[in-house]
Amino acid sequence: MCGIAGIMRIAPIVSPEVAIPERWLDALDRSIAARGPDGAGRWRTRMPGTGASVTHLALVHRRMAIIDPAGGAQPMVLAPRGTADGAVAIAFNGCIYNHRALREELRAFGHEFATDHSDTEVLLHGHRQWGRSLQDHLEGMYAAALWDESERSLVLMRDMVGEKPLYFAAIGTRHAPGDHAPDEPTAGDAPETLVVFASSAAGVCTVLRLMAREGADAGWASDLVAGLERATRIERGSMLRWLAFGWDEGTPWEGIRELKPGQIAWFDAESRTGRRRVSIEVESRRSLPLNAAVARSLLERSVEQRLEADVPLGCFLSGGIDSGLIAAAAQRLLAARGERLRTFTMRMPDAAYDESELAAMTAARIGSDHTVLDVAPDPASDLESLIQWLGLPLGDSSLLPTHWLSRAVRREVKVALSGDGGDELFAGYERHVAARWLRDAGFAWRLLGHLPWSERDPKSVSARLARLCAAARGAGYADLVAIFPTRLRQQLVRTDDHAICEVPREPQRVDLETYLPGDLLRKVDTASMRVALEVRAPMMDRELVWRAAATPARALLKGGRKGMLRAAARGVLSREVVDGRKSGFAIPVGKWLRQPGAMRDLMHASLGAPDAFGGLFDGEGFRPEAVACLIQDHAAGRHDHGQRLYALMAMAIWNRWRTGL
Numbered sequence: 001m002c003g004i005a006g007i008m009r010i011a012p013i014v015s016p017e018v019a020i021p022e023r024w025l026d027a028l029d030r031s032i033a034a035r036g037p038d039g040a041g042r043w044r045t046r047m048p049g050t051g052a053s054v055t056h057l058a059l060v061h062r063r064m065a066i067i068d069p070a071g072g073a074q075p076m077v078l079a080p081r082g083t084a085d086g087a088v089a090i091a092f093n094g095c096i097y098n099h100r101a102l103r104e105e106l107r108a109f110g111h112e113f114a115t116d117h118s119d120t121e122v123l124l125h126g127h128r129q130w131g132r133s134l135q136d137h138l139e140g141m142y143a144a145a146l147w148d149e150s151e152r153s154l155v156l157m158r159d160m161v162g163e164k165p166l167y168f169a170a171i172g173t174r175h176a177p178g179d180h181a182p183d184e185p186t187a188g189d190a191p192e193t194l195v196v197f198a199s200s201a202a203g204v205c206t207v208l209r210l211m212a213r214e215g216a217d218a219g220w221a222s223d224l225v226a227g228l229e230r231a232t233r234i235e236r237g238s239m240l241r242w243l244a245f246g247w248d249e250g251t252p253w254e255g256i257r258e259l260k261p262g263q264i265a266w267f268d269a270e271s272r273t274g275r276r277r278v279s280i281e282v283e284s285r286r287s288l289p290l291n292a293a294v295a296r297s298l299l300e301r302s303v304e305q306r307l308e309a310d311v312p313l314g315c316f317l318s319g320g321i322d323s324g325l326i327a328a329a330a331q332r333l334l335a336a337r338g339e340r341l342r343t344f345t346m347r348m349p350d351a352a353y354d355e356s357e358l359a360a361m362t363a364a365r366i367g368s369d370h371t372v373l374d375v376a377p378d379p380a381s382d383l384e385s386l387i388q389w390l391g392l393p394l395g396d397s398s399l400l401p402t403h404w405l406s407r408a409v410r411r412e413v414k415v416a417l418s419g420d421g422g423d424e425l426f427a428g429y430e431r432h433v434a435a436r437w438l439r440d441a442g443f444a445w446r447l448l449g450h451l452p453w454s455e456r457d458p459k460s461v462s463a464r465l466a467r468l469c470a471a472a473r474g475a476g477y478a479d480l481v482a483i484f485p486t487r488l489r490q491q492l493v494r495t496d497d498h499a500i501c502e503v504p505r506e507p508q509r510v511d512l513e514t515y516l517p518g519d520l521l522r523k524v525d526t527a528s529m530r531v532a533l534e535v536r537a538p539m540m541d542r543e544l545v546w547r548a549a550a551t552p553a554r555a556l557l558k559g560g561r562k563g564m565l566r567a568a569a570r571g572v573l574s575r576e577v578v579d580g581r582k583s584g585f586a587i588p589v590g591k592w593l594r595q596p597g598a599m600r601d602l603m604h605a606s607l608g609a610p611d612a613f614g615g616l617f618d619g620e621g622f623r624p625e626a627v628a629c630l631i632q633d634h635a636a637g638r639h640d641h642g643q644r645l646y647a648l649m650a651m652a653i654w655n656r657w658r659t660g661l
Contacts, residue, residue: 001534002074003032003062004091004166005198006145007207008154010271012052016044019056024207028060028196031203034389035093035529036062043075043089047152047269055269057147057154059091060198064532066095066309066415071115078124086149088127092120093199094142094164095536097305102126102137127155132264135160135278139305139542143259145197152269156197160278161421161540162261162517165525167204168197169256171227173273192224193271199529202391202657204256208232209661231255232658239616239651240493246395246483246647247519252616261517280513283542284549291555292567295426295544296325299568302541303329306417314342314413316405316535317370318585319358321562321569321578322419322428326538328366328572330417335367342413343368346375346405350588362577373408377401379587380598383646384653390526393654395483395647396519397589402527410533420524421539424516425548427508428562431480432553434468438476439503477503481515483647491629494621506553512545590642594635603645606652607631616655 005028013019025042033040041061049055061074078088096102099119107113111125119140126134127146132155141163146155158166172193194211198204212228233254241248250258259265263277290298303326307313315327331341345359356372363370379400386399409416423429471479474486484492504510521537528535539545548556556564569578592599606612613622627648634641 001035001064001066001095001529001532002091002093003035003199003529004093004143004145005029005032005060005200005203006091006154006196007056007058008193008195008267009056010049010053010172010193010269011056012054013056014054016046016056016058019046019054020044020058024210025058025060027207027210028198028200028203029062031198031200031206031391032060032062034532035199036064037532038065038069039063039073041073041075043077043091045087045089045147045149047149049152049269053269055152059089059145059147061091064414064534066311066534067099068116068118069310072118072120074120076118076120076124078121078128080149081128085128086151087147088124088149089147090120090124090127090144092123092142092144093166094140094144094159095119095306095534096122096138096140096142097308098137098139132266132276135262135264141536141540143199153266154195154268155264155266156259157264158259158261160262160280160283160542161521161545163521163525163537163540165199165201165522166197166259167199167201167251167256168195168259168265169204169208169231170195170267170273171231171255172224173267173271192221193267194224194228195267200389200391201251201256201258202389205232205253205391205658206661208256227255234616234618236619240489240620242393242395242651243492243647244478244482244484244489245519246393246650247515247522249514249518251392261513280545280549281509283546284509287543287546287550289551289555290544290547290564292564294547295564296568296572298541298544298547299325299538300329300333302538302544303417304333305541306536306538307333309415311414312342312412313415313417314344314409315368315417316409316419317343317345317359317363317368318419319355319362319577319580320419320422321565321573322422322539323417324362324366324419324573324577325565325569326417326419327362327368329538331366331368341366341368343370344373344405344409344412344416345370346373346401346408348401348587349375349377350591353586353588358577358580361574365574371412373405375404375408377404377587378598379589379592380602383599383602383649386526386530387650387653388657389530390522391654391657392522393647393651394519394522394526395643395650396523397587397643397646398585399523399527401585401587402523403530406528406533406535407531410531414532415534415536416528418524418535418537419539420520420535420537421516421545422565423562424508424512424520425539425545426562426565427553427556428565429508429511430464430561431477432507432511433557433561434464434471434480435477435503435507436553436557438468438472438480439505477507477510481511483644488644491626492623493617494623495619508553508556509549512549588642589646590634590640593642593645594637603631603649606649606656607645609652609656611659612652613655615659616651 096119143166479485
């Protein structure tokens with residue numbers, strides 16, 4: 001696991017230091033430094049282009065050494081092979097779980113390897129063998145930047161589920177003939193082209209701002225400076241999505257994009273760009289549905305692939321079946337080698353959210369070496385630090401406990417398995433059941449919305465029914481997912497119109513393709529990589545994902561939420577764990593915001609600032625007084641707005657950071 005970044009510039013400039021100054025690379029390096037404490041590297045190249053233009057490229061890498069520590073330093077370069085192939089260079093973040101099988105396959109094609117077992121080198125030879133079809137051969141989590149000298153192109157790629165992030169901005173590029181990407185801006189035939197990419201959205205934004213200032217002072221072409229300035233402007237409408245859900249599939253800026261899961265993008269020396277994407281939806285149509293036995297078999301195979309590491313490895317263990325099944329499979333596999341799995345549970349600061357007893361029960365049953373971790377959380381300080389490091393207004397409060405667990409586990413091991421993705425694959429959320437009620441009897445729920453439901457306790461039956469009724473009268477399934485559903489959002493933003501939306505027949509697939517990468521995987525990557533812990537999610541196995549997406553909701557839900565996975569867990573885990581009710585990986589944020597302390601102080605300081613949301617909702621008519629009403633209602637105990645106030649705090653902290661760049 002690592003951090004990657006780089007810049008490609010096409011301009012009539014000969015000197016590399018003038019085309020891409022080290023200070024730009026230093027800024028990118030700082031944004032990814034925490035991801036890779038074990039090594040740092042940079043690599044440059046340049047090639048003449050058409051006319052007087054020169055293509056300059058610089059790759060930046062920060063390494064966390066997990067596989068082949070002695071031989072996997074990056075950026076890694078594969079020298080030219082004869083006269084037909086130019087050099088290939090890579091900056092890679094992630095882990096390729098089938099790298100040993102691919103190495104043997106590539107050797108059969110005549111490829112010769114310099115490292116002992118580096119998965120990074122496999123990508124270089126794989127690109128030379130399969131080109132832009134490389135992704136079709138990979139099982140892993142990854143984001144990578146490849147420079148292909150023979151094609152004079154920079155290739156960016158991301159894994160199909162979206163476990164590893166990759167953000168980029170392209171100024172002055174034009175779409176290649178036949179490439180249809182209407183959502184991507186193009187600057188036509190600008191005299192220069194700039195492509196900036198990084199594992200960090202904060203890094204890309206910071207460097208674009210730096211370039212815009214320096215370009216204006218140095219007299220760069222006006223359209224290039226304008227393109228740089230436009231790239232970091234807030235995209236109209238994007239903040240409404242971040243407000244509604246606390247996350248979005250992309251970024252809030254006009255010109256900073258996140259490579260979509262399963263997407264490959266390339267930028268060539270002619271300033272042309274192209275995109276191609278293989279999606280879960282497409283692959284699921286070619287896949288067979290799951291049953292409980294097949295699901296367990298695929299999960300065990302996935303766990304086995306993810307056990308390889310040249311450093312200490314452990315497993316997150318909660319009181320649920322997702323991590324329990326993974327830990328059980330890992331313990332069986334390691335026991336066959338004469339080893340024992342280390343499992344870790346964090347004792348939560350509030351008994352209502354603590355699952356350490358159930359986790360200990362699972363650990364005793366499977367025979368793992370179990371540790372219960374006590375942490376001393378500092379939520380206010382950590383919230384500010386994490387949001388600024390991420391560079392996005394992520395409103396999911398479980399970011400904090402995920403970070404605390406990662407920080408504590410990192411003191412013991414360098415790699416941890418997790419159960420992430422189980423709810424999205426196997427329909428584990430209450431809203432997946434509620435969606436069927438909403439779809440089948442939406443009119444009745446709209447009528448029931450006139451009843452005086454109590455919402456003081458967000459976990460109560462009354463509050464859940466109130467949410468369902470509000471969704472029926474509002475935006476349908478989107479309001480079941482939202483932190484700020486339609487009614488509350490319209491209190492904050494004057495022009496947020498809505499229409500009743502169709503409820504998807506397979507809501508778990510919607511969550512799999514949007515909520516999982518946009519919120520959960522982004523949260524885990526941020527929380528863990530801030531402390532340089534590699535987290536591997538066996539649920540994200542390609543075949544398991546495709547086949548779960550191909551399985552009808554009625555089959556996944558047979559026997560209740562996550563019914564198929566519960567069936568797979570029977571006999572492996574205890575009845576208390578299989579049939580028990582999880583509290584969720586949450587924190588008592590509502591209580592913290594009512595009681596005196598650092599979190600309440602941060603809430604008042606961040607949300608009470610006169611410019612807390614300045615520049616975010618221009619044209620939409622944001623109402624600051626509505627935020628004050630939310631705080632008052634929460635403090636008085638009339639409603640529990642803890643999660644909503646947390647999301648607003650994250651947005652205000654992010655806004656203060658971005659305006660200070």
